[in-house]
Amino acid sequence: MTERNLKGASLKVLVLGGTQFVGRHIVEALLGAGHRVSVLTRGRTPDELPGSVERLKGDRDEGKAGLAALEGRTWDACVDVSGYTPRQVRVSAELLRDAVQRYVFISTGSVYAEQHRHPIREDDPLLPEAAEDVTEVTGETYGPLKVTCERIVEEVYGERATILRPQIVAGPYDPTGRYTYWIDRVAAGGDFLAPGDGSDYVQVIDARDLARFVVTVLEEDIPGVFNLAGPRLSWREFVDVAREATGADARPVWVDADTLEAQDVGWRELPVWLPVDSEQGGLMDMSSERTRAAGLTLSDPLTTARDTRTWSAGRPQKTFLTREREAEVLAAREEQ
Template sequence: MAKMSVLVLGGTQFVGRHLVEALLAGGHRVSVLTRGRTPDELPGEVERLRGDRDEGEAGLSALAGREWDACVDVSGYTPRQVRASAGALRDRVGRYVFVSTVSVYAEQARHPIREDDPLLPEAAESVTEVTGETYGPLKVTCERIVGEVLGERATILRPQIVAGPFDPTGRYTYWVDRVAAGGDFLAPGDGSDFLQVIDARDLARFTVTVLEEGVPGVFNLSGPRLSWRDFLDTVREATGPGATPVWVDAATLEAHGLRWHDLPAYVPANGEQGGVMNVSNDRARAAGLTLQDPLTTARDTRAWSADHPQKVFLTREREAEVLRAVGEG
């Protein structure tokens, strides 16, 4: 396999960091374009470029006169950003891989969700604020821009919730850390709902495969679909059996005012968004996606998070309050 020069837009955090490491492991040369605002623990052989796509073409002067075999965009959230980078790199890269999201799908109650399912209406290219409401529509617009500008040289990746070491969101890590802390803990539902994530390292390896083999198209990236009971059993195996789940059904959770922002990654299987935990990865697996064992993801995430305090979604005090109320009921 010929070694490539790859430009990563972003690259110092989480998905980008794992991608850079996977590219280096494959012997490829890596440049990253960042704003320089976040900690950079990348290996020394990575070329650092500075730029800000929010400034349009003027913010990409560091790319002037340069060419790469491929580009991976892990940090494009608004049309302004992606329009600038896709336009600037149209004639300077072979393949442009855009990391999107499964949040682009309009009918999130479908089981399973596949790549050809309907998408949300696009956000206007003038929208620059990323919120829970605009995130999906903005990514739909960004996908369209990349496809228009790069054509067959574009590849779109739509990952599920991404998990693993270096995760700044804490959505998956919350559960790993809570189980590791021991004691009775609030477990959402009755154990029969589903959780589906993608290990960041699996995403990174597949991206390298796409680059090395020049794979076009659109791909959902999702990992094994586990029931919540199996997921929490896996986490207990990874962290130790000292924690005991206390299952609290969705209606009771709602009655106590607990929502998704309190119980990250929990989605009732029969709810309006139940399909986001049933995302088909058939197309990606046929193209070379391989998956870590869920136990490996849990163990490695905890090995990292033990020394890196994470965001707390449901405080221990609030959790205890709800468990007491449930027990008294």
């Protein structure tokens, strides 16, 4: 590929993934900035992208044969949203080595080894790498796999690599429902279980802020490693934001960590809650100082909450803490 200056140019961008949540926001942001976009997907999930997007079909799990649609093509940049295993990332990175000028890899804040640090910065130690032949993505392998994927991208692209490490991503189109659960629960009104005493922290990144920063990285041709973290709110502040965003008459009932543990209620039922002094408490204190200096702009938390509720209203969401279980825990609290 003939190298050219990406700055100020209308770019041709390949997005690996692109129809769901983070990928969709990235595609929409690129189109909004006047760039041309191709996406490579397996074609198995609903696609609501504009007609101007070029659709390419492939399966990264099939090795080089699964990327046949990319052969003989060139783009100015690639944004890898769907790389979870070294097998997937190795083949795409090497195939596109001479076909793109910049490779942006969407990693995760879960790569850090010392997740109790406050704050977590980009130069902090990472988890031990997973072996390149590991293909099963679980809660235990997710972070180590992403560490290996980062190393592969940096090994293949050097200064042409950009690594983005978002924490929990929030906003419209979110299939995980983690942040959305709280907005919807507050919107339902009444007394609701709120974890801790309100002094822990919530920190998420709006998917649209992430997407805008991807555009900045491509337009400014920025290399490096960047944390993507939003405003850090106490849980009391977060609940107040949710109440204002929804206009609901919702009343938090704070339940301390000991009671929650006694009732066997943890992070699986209470998404995005990580006590500040827990082993993973630093994931709610990720520094975005470097990223903001490079051009990251952050949405007001009220905007994220309002837009998430506008999208989620009337749409079925994942169930975390059921109303019945919530009532049981609140009753146990009262009995103490």
